[in-house]
Amino acid sequence: MKSPLLSLPGAVPAEGVDEGVAAHYGDLFREQRALADGTGFVDLSHRGVVSVTGEDRLAWLHLLLTQHVSDLPTGRATEALILSAHGHIEHALYLVDDGETVWAHVEPQTQDALIAYLESMKFFYRVEVADRTAEFAVVHLPAGSIAETPEGVVARETPHGRDLFLPRGDLEAYAEKSGPAVGILAYEALRVENHRPRLGFETDHRTIPHELGWIGTAVHLEKGCYRGQETVARVHNLGKPPRRLVFLHLDGSEVHLPVPGTDIRLAADGPDGRKIGFITTSVRHHELGPIALALVKRNVPVDAPLLAGTTAAAQEVVVEP
DSSP, rough: OOOGGGGGGTTOOOOGGBBTBBBEEHHHHHHHHHTTTTEEEEEESEEEEEEETTTHHHHHHHSSSSOOOOOOTTTTTTEEEEEEETEEEEEEEEEESSSSSEEESTTTHHHHHHHHHHTTTTOOOEEEEOOEEETEEEEEETTOOOOOOOTOEEEEEEEETEEEEEEEEHHHHHHHHHHHHHHHHHHHHHHHHOOOOTTTTOOOTTOOOGGGGTTTTBBTTTSSSOTHHHHHHHHHHHOOOOEEEEEEEEEETTTSOTTTTEEEEEEGTTTTSEEEEEEEEEEETTEEEEEEEEEETTTTTTOOOEEETEEEEEEEEEEEE
């Protein structure tokens, strides 16, 4: 769904999964600094929006999600996952309940598969699931923003900022009075800085929550059964995940960033050494320079210098080995 804000001056369209919104508006580092200072907004109107209504909505979702939501207070933001039977991550939901409806935004183009799964699990529960993407656009306000939430608009307030479920028809008018507009690349740079995983970026077909640090934030360890819960409990109680998320400082003298999927090796083994992981997201940060998130084998020494392709990289621990 193409955003009308792509008509703003300087807008450069994003590519790939973020197609439909602006990558930036002409000055990537200025936009990053604006977000870091708590000003501006990010157009996330390409993300899917799903609603769940009905008196059983929280009890029903509690049975399906990794998060404890049966007693979710009105207005409190949370995040949750849906796992496969083997505990692999299939969906990530960013939720809030407004007292009558649970609102969630999800990765672009994943809402159809999510809704299909939810519909298959309704049984006798008094719930209604709806795709609201055509009606509502997600807008992100950074942490520290003093911008007011428009009357009647549902918001998710988190330590990282505020997500608004804005009526899509109000998006252009909101942009006129709430600028400056900030592109998705600046949003991604701060996400990487804060070590926050993203579905489809830090995940692949075999990712489990423990590898990304989603235990505690999106996975509640003291709730009842849900699909994949046996894997979560077994790894937590008896073992360690096979991989772990790391934050990388990349060699700033390189012209090009290593792209997602770039192999990671121990620097001591050189560029022809054994593959021990791969880049998941790489960005240029206004203060830190080139940085990245990556998945590496759990037993990689935490102080080992690495190579991302041919680019030197120093790691910081995100998930303990």
